Amino acid sequence: MGSYRISAFIFDLDGVLTDTSELHFLAWKRLADEEGIPFTRQDNEALRGVSRRESLRRLLKGRSVTEEQALEMMERKNRYYRRMLSELSPANLLPGAVKFVENARNRGIKVAVASVSKNTRVVIERLGIGGLLDAVADGYCVVNYKPSPDIFIFAAGAVGTPVSECVVFEDAEAGVEAALRAGMRVVGLGPTERVGKANLVLPDLSRARVDEIISILSGTGIPA
Ligand code: B16
Ligand code: MG
Numbered sequence: 001m002g003s004y005r006i007s008a009f010i011f012d013l014d015g016v017l018t019d020t021s022e023l024h025f026l027a028w029k030r031l032a033d034e035e036g037i038p039f040t041r042q043d044n045e046a047l048r049g050v051s052r053r054e055s056l057r058r059l060l061k062g063r064s065v066t067e068e069q070a071l072e073m074m075e076r077k078n079r080y081y082r083r084m085l086s087e088l089s090p091a092n093l094l095p096g097a098v099k100f101v102e103n104a105r106n107r108g109i110k111v112a113v114a115s116v117s118k119n120t121r122v123v124i125e126r127l128g129i130g131g132l133l134d135a136v137a138d139g140y141c142v143v144n145y146k147p148s149p150d151i152f153i154f155a156a157g158a159v160g161t162p163v164s165e166c167v168v169f170e171d172a173e174a175g176v177e178a179a180l181r182a183g184m185r186v187v188g189l190g191p192t193e194r195v196g197k198a199n200l201v202l203p204d205l206s207r208a209r210v211d212e213i214i215s216i217l218s219g220t221g222i223p224a
Contacts, residue, residue, distance in 0.1 A: 008112065008161040009167050013113050017205075023085070026084065030080050037059065045194070050116075052078065085119060089126060089127075105132065107214075110160075110161055111133055112135040113138075116139045116151055117139055142154050147181065152168055152182040163183040199217060
């Protein structure tokens with residue numbers, strides 16, 4: 001078995017480093033209630049890692065709205081979400097996330113965040129983790145969102161690392177697909193029904209070990 005170099009870790013944000021996925025759910029739920037559209041936690045699973053516009057399309061479940069109404073609804077949902085973000089603090093970091101990122105940095109691994117959220121920079125600021133990151137790729141950096149590979153390719157470029165040397169950490173099916181399409185190795189965080197296509201599946205970052213992940217994933221990849 002060959003050994004494939006790993007030089008950068010690229011982290012999705014919502015659901016990987018922080019628990020904002022719950023806040024996205026609450027904001028969409030409020031909008032859905034106001035519009036009289038049934039929307040459950042299970043429906044929300046299909047919105048993980050998906051852009052704001054595509055999330056609205058899925059939430060509407062075939063109901064047709066004008067472009068103006070769609071823009072207003074996305075605006076409204078974002079307003080509810082931004083209000084909740086004002087309460088966000090380092091306490092909303094997921095267990096073990098910061099330690100894991102620090103351990104990676106101490107090993108000389110470059111660290112980036114790649115999220116299609118247009119609120120990425122606010123979230124990073126409120127979590128107080130900006131100083132730990134070599135680069136941030138957000139919803140303003142690319143046109144095509146996950147499952148397109150663009151956001152991860154952009155992040156790899158931002159840390160000056162070939163895609164073949166990047167490992168992505170993702171909690172969403174669309175994100176796992178995007179990372180694989182980018183030619184990267186992926187650690188899926190969460191249930192296998194959701195992230196089972198990843199090269200390695202873990203429940204979360206709380207017990208993840210940098211050395212272990214590198215040793216497992218360096219046995220698989222694209223020859224440098
Ligand atoms: P915004 P990720 C995604 O971020 C979220 O998972 C998804 O639920 C959200 O709809 C999307 O960002 C857009 O976010 O409305 O803030 O621009 O998982 O790529 O970090
Ligand atoms: Mg996510």
